[in-house]
Amino acid sequence: MSTLPIEPAPEPNHTTDEPSLRLADAGAHPNRAPSDLPSSLQSGLDLLHDSPLDEHHFRELRQATKRAKPVYKAAGYAKFSGWTTLLAGALSIPFALGNTPMLIFAIVLAGIGTRELTLRRALRAFEPGSTAKLAINQLMLGGALATYAVVMLMSPTKQTLVESAMETDSTIGSVPEMQGIMDDMIQLEHTVNAMIYVGMIAAAFFFQGGTALYYLTKGSKLKAMLRETPPWVIRVHQSLQITG
Secondary structure, eight states: OOOOOOOOOOOOOTTOOOHHHHHHHHHHOTTSOOTTSOHHHHHHHHHHHHOSOOHHHHHHHHHHHHHHHHHHHHHHHHHHHHHHHHHHHHHHTGGGTTOHHHHHHHHHHHHHHHHHHHHHHHHHTTOTTHHHHHHHHHHHHHHHHHHHHHHHHHSOOOOOHHHHHHHHOHHHHHSHHHHHHHHHHHHHHHHHHHHHHHHHHHHIIIIIHHHHHHHHHHHHHHHHHHHHSOHHHHHHHHHHHTTO
């Protein structure tokens, strides 16, 4: 009696595994990488398995970064304002050695600029009262500018440049036709100087007052960030940004 030939069963093909299966196998065994898995992909998988953070943590970090942008912007302006004020005061000191009001004004400017930079670091550390202190610092700067301008307006009139030129060259005042012109020029110089100091007072009111208001508005953003952000996220930002 004849029998039908039985074909041998095909051997399993181990060389045609799907990439997704190999990836799943790697994910199931993070400490044992298949020999055919790229090392860069295996490194990424190891980082995912070793990371203590999940997607919820990363979302909190992204949201906190978005909330912190107005605070960092205000800190950047404080850096510019602080260095500008500090340098203006420090560079004015050598030229003010013979002028007591100007010397005091230069020293005050340098001090206000230094305080602005210190408060800027506090703002980057998310200290709640830093924006109010920055606003007060700007008001102090405006007060210093206005006070100096008023002192200069009230001080006795000094010799003008035209009068100095007339003393240097006596022939200018000796000409009758030039005398009237020189008097008009002296009066014009006094008027221009007075306008400069009046403009300084106005600029101090608008610019320093506006900057103080700007810092106060950023204070509400800072409070909202501290209220809506988990403490551990605040700590992360403080550790990364305090030295910036």
